[in-house]
Amino acid sequence: MRGNQSNRKRPLWGALGIIMLAVWLSGCSMLEEWNSSGLGAPGIADAATPTDTADPSETATAPPIPTVVPKPSETPKPTVTPKPTKPEVTTPSPNPTDPKQQTEGKLVSLTFDDGPDGKYTSQILDILKEYNVKATFFVVGPQVEKYPDIAKRIVDEGHSIGNHTWSHSNLTKLSDKARIKEIARAQQAILDATGVTSQLMRAPYGATSASVLKTIHNDNMKHVFWTVDTKDWAGTSVKEMYTNVMSNTHQGGIILMHSFGGRKHAIEHTVELLPSIIKDLRKKGFEFATVDELIASGQYQASVIK
Numbered sequence: 001m002r003g004n005q006s007n008r009k010r011p012l013w014g015a016l017g018i019i020m021l022a023v024w025l026s027g028c029s030m031l032e033e034w035n036s037s038g039l040g041a042p043g044i045a046d047a048a049t050p051t052d053t054a055d056p057s058e059t060a061t062a063p064p065i066p067t068v069v070p071k072p073s074e075t076p077k078p079t080v081t082p083k084p085t086k087p088e089v090t091t092p093s094p095n096p097t098d099p100k101q102q103t104e105g106k107l108v109s110l111t112f113d114d115g116p117d118g119k120y121t122s123q124i125l126d127i128l129k130e131y132n133v134k135a136t137f138f139v140v141g142p143q144v145e146k147y148p149d150i151a152k153r154i155v156d157e158g159h160s161i162g163n164h165t166w167s168h169s170n171l172t173k174l175s176d177k178a179r180i181k182e183i184a185r186a187q188q189a190i191l192d193a194t195g196v197t198s199q200l201m202r203a204p205y206g207a208t209s210a211s212v213l214k215t216i217h218n219d220n221m222k223h224v225f226w227t228v229d230t231k232d233w234a235g236t237s238v239k240e241m242y243t244n245v246m247s248n249t250h251q252g253g254i255i256l257m258h259s260f261g262g263r264k265h266a267i268e269h270t271v272e273l274l275p276s277i278i279k280d281l282r283k284k285g286f287e288f289a290t291v292d293e294l295i296a297s298g299q300y301q302a303s304v305i306k
């Protein structure tokens with residue numbers, strides 16, 4: 001329908017077109033001035049688009065009008081609007097980095113390896129209870145099997161329990177299979193005695209490698225080194241250990257001691273040392289936390305927790 005009508009009107013439109021062209025040519029310089037001044041003659045562009053452009057024969061008769069007008073006014077609009085919204089999205093982000101730094105106090109962790117046993121571990125637990133300190137015990141499988149009640153007491157009194165392998169082997173010298181078995185067997189002993197699946201691991205002697213750490217991580221555990229070594233296992237004097245701990249403990253520190261093993265009477269020194277470092281580290285503003293709590297707080301050295 002529309003197509004037929006427009007065909008019939010074509011001669012008339014053609015004549016009109018010639019007249020308009022003549023008029024337009026005379027006003028051409030004026031139109032260019034409007035466009036270059038940024039006004040863009042929006043009325044002309046709007047009128048051209050909705051009705052007649054669908055028919056190519058009509059646009060052909062009056063070519064100058066549509067080609068000159070729409071370009072400058074339409075293209076700049078979309079690029080201007082999205083830009084202001086982007087900076088507003090990025091502004092609320094500075095907060096999440098702060099809370100880790102703003103925890104209550106300077107946290108440190110006391111750790112005891114190689115137990116549990118039937119003598120010293122209980123004495124250490126008594127002292128920790130008296131001073132309301134939570135610590136972390138890295139235990140070996142056979143000792144857990146031998147003293148399941150002490151292992152259970154560690155967990156019941158709010159301390160963390162960590163895996164220290166089955167036979168206290170140097171894991172870097174074992175095959176993949178033997179290493180996995182060392183950790184898994186101790187893990188099962190801890191679970192049987194305490195009902196807890198440990199998430200912390202300390203390799204005997206702190207001996208790790210990329211493959212040792214991979215095995216530990218595959219078991220969903222973190223490896224825990226230390227920042228202060230009391231060398232209590234060697235029978236180091238209480239005075240020497242005290243000076244070492246007090247001068248080398250910093251925020252996020254992890255202090256290595258033992259609750260079993262070492263040289264004869266060595267752990268007696270550890271038991272004697274314990275109340276004095278608890279009291280005096282507190283005086284220096286330190287608070288005691290389990291290694292799990294230390295990790296959760298973010299207050300630890302990246303090189304120590306792997």
Ligand SMILES: [Zn+2]
Nearest residue numbers: 113114204205
């Ligand atoms: Zn050990």
